[in-house]
Amino acid sequence: MNPNELLVSARQKWQATKPGRRVALIAAGALVLAVLVFLGQLILRPAYAPLLSNLDPVVAGDIVEELNTMKVPYRLADDGRTIEVPKDQVYDVKIRLASAGVLHERSEGFSLFDAQKFGVTDFEQQVAYQRALQEELRRTIVSLDAVEQARVHLVLPRRSLFLDDQISPSASVALKIKAGHELDQPQVRGICDLLLGSIEGLQLENIHIIDTLGNVLSDDLRTESEGARLAKLTMDQYQVRREFEKELEKRIQQMLNRVLGPNKAVAMVTADLDFRQQQTTSTTYGPGQILSEQRVTESGTGAGGAAGQPGTDTEMPGLTLPGLNPGGGSSYEREEAITNYQVDVVQETLLNSPGNLLRLSTSVILNGDLQPGQLEDVRGLVATAIGYNEERGDQLTVSSLPFDESYFDLPAEEPATGEGREQLLVYAAAGAAVLLIVAIALIIIFRRRSKAREQTQQEEIVQPVKPAEELKTSLAEPVTEAPGYQRDLKNLARDNPEEVAEVLKVWLRE
Numbered sequence: 001m002n003p004n005e006l007l008v009s010a011r012q013k014w015q016a017t018k019p020g021r022r023v024a025l026i027a028a029g030a031l032v033l034a035v036l037v038f039l040g041q042l043i044l045r046p047a048y049a050p051l052l053s054n055l056d057p058v059v060a061g062d063i064v065e066e067l068n069t070m071k072v073p074y075r076l077a078d079d080g081r082t083i084e085v086p087k088d089q090v091y092d093v094k095i096r097l098a099s100a101g102v103l104h105e106r107s108e109g110f111s112l113f114d115a116q117k118f119g120v121t122d123f124e125q126q127v128a129y130q131r132a133l134q135e136e137l138r139r140t141i142v143s144l145d146a147v148e149q150a151r152v153h154l155v156l157p158r159r160s161l162f163l164d165d166q167i168s169p170s171a172s173v174a175l176k177i178k179a180g181h182e183l184d185q186p187q188v189r190g191i192c193d194l195l196l197g198s199i200e201g202l203q204l205e206n207i208h209i210i211d212t213l214g215n216v217l218s219d220d221l222r223t224e225s226e227g228a229r230l231a232k233l234t235m236d237q238y239q240v241r242r243e244f245e246k247e248l249e250k251r252i253q254q255m256l257n258r259v260l261g262p263n264k265a266v267a268m269v270t271a272d273l274d275f276r277q278q279q280t281t282s283t284t285y286g287p288g289q290i291l292s293e294q295r296v297t298e299s300g301t302g303a304g305g306a307a308g309q310p311g312t313d314t315e316m317p318g319l320t321l322p323g324l325n326p327g328g329g330s331s332y333e334r335e336e337a338i339t340n341y342q343v344d345v346v347q348e349t350l351l352n353s354p355g356n357l358l359r360l361s362t363s364v365i366l367n368g369d370l371q372p373g374q375l376e377d378v379r380g381l382v383a384t385a386i387g388y389n390e391e392r393g394d395q396l397t398v399s400s401l402p403f404d405e406s407y408f409d410l411p412a413e414e415p416a417t418g419e420g421r422e423q424l425l426v427y428a429a430a431g432a433a434v435l436l437i438v439a440i441a442l443i444i445i446f447r448r449r450s451k452a453r454e455q456t457q458q459e460e461i462v463q464p465v466k467p468a469e470e471l472k473t474s475l476a477e478p479v480t481e482a483p484g485y486q487r488d489l490k491n492l493a494r495d496n497p498e499e500v501a502e503v504l505k506v507w508l509r510e
Contacts, residue, residue, distance in 0.1 A: 051063075054148070056149075072089065137152045169200070267362070267382070270361040273357060281347065295336070300332060362397070
């Protein structure tokens with residue numbers, strides 16, 4: 001069959017079709033075509049992937065404008081903060097945007113000084129330095145996990161030759177916190193430390209940090225006075241001392257529990273710790289070593305008469321001095337020694353870390369009346385366990401006293417004796433029996449009621465139903481106020497509801 005015959009046959013069939021069916025066929029064809037087009041778009045549409053996210057609106061606008069120029073399809077997400085492009089073009093588009101200079105941040109850090117300009121005044125140089133420092137600090141703060149955006153404003157006064165005219169710098173930071181995150185005080189203190197270390201001469205009271213909701217985050221840091229810091233330091237030292245005491249008490253208690261049993265001893269320890277930090281420098285000189293030694297020895301003789309040497313007492317006749325030869329000559333000797341030493345010098349510096357133990361005071365109380373020998377044995381064990389040192393001034397007291405165990409005995413008596421448990425079992429059995437009796441009684445009552453109801457229904461079925469006319473006549477008769485007439489009417493209405501309804505309809509119609 002050629003195409004013309006097919007067309008003619010289709011036309012004849014279409015003309016033979018009823019108009020309503022034609023409309024249905026046209027609507028079905030249009031629907032099928034629309035579904036095919038939609039599925040084709042889904043299949044042929046490229047998969048999109050994020051190109052850049054968490055963008056500033058201004059930067060996002062520049063990127064979108066550049067993408068339109070490049071004729072690259074894109075899609076915006078996350079309220080315009082994320083730009084998506086076809087997945088296979090992500091890296092190519094990112095490189096092209098970088099070469100076009102769009103990805104560079106508008107605010108530059110210290111890269112502002114890369115291009116040196118001639119004729120820049122001191123004021124312009126100061127402003128450029130302030131802008132660069134603000135941007136570098138902003139980038140560092142934004143790198144924190146909980147911070148989404150940040151703005152940093154610095155006030156850097158110019159230096160003055162006069163000390164009275166010096167003005168302290170200040171810093172203000174506005175933070176936008178990420179959803180689901182929160183900045184705690186240690187993190188705020190970290191941002192303050194970053195600013196203090198980056199700006200010369202900045203003081204803690206000149207730092208102001210707020211969030212986008214207007215909450216001041218740096219108030220708690222500025223209100224901390226020297227007294228508050230000292231109080232915090234004292235509390236930290238007390239906490240360290242208490243932890244040390246608890247550790248010693250735990251060791252003593254564990255040892256005595258193994259020896260005497262649980263709840264047979266109580267140990268309390270008071271430790272005196274030295275939190276002062278001292279530095280001691282000592283210098284010691286040793287005997288030293290000989291570096292050099294020099295010895296000079298001279299001896300000689302000289303000629304002369306009895307008169308002796310001029311200008312000396314030997315000119316006096318009849319006087320003879322030692323070392324002189326009276327026969328006509330003199331001799332002398334001289335010895336000189338010089339020794340140089342290298343002195344040994346030892347210089348030692350000791351830095352005592354805070355928290356040294358100065359004295360221990362320990363008290364142990366044992367339950368019962370123990371003999372002195374037993375107390376002495378326990379004392380020796382405790383002294384060894386805590387490192388008792390009498391020369392240090394430690395105190396250790398071990399005594400025995402009867403404990404008041406009424407508090408411990410009250411909850412312990414119930415499981416110790418079986419009376420309480422048996423009593424609970426009796427109560428439980430009695431309650432179960434009562435519940436069983438009540439359940440049986442209810443079952444019997446329900447069964448009796450159901451049997452009575454069945455008998456009543458059977459009697460109603462056996463009795464002949466009164467015709468409507470008789471029922472109408474009986475209802476139309478004057479009702480005497482005999483005892484129980486209301487009950488009879490109710491029973492009549494319950495047993496013959498349809499007939500009663502017909503009679504009431506007739507009455508209402510009349």
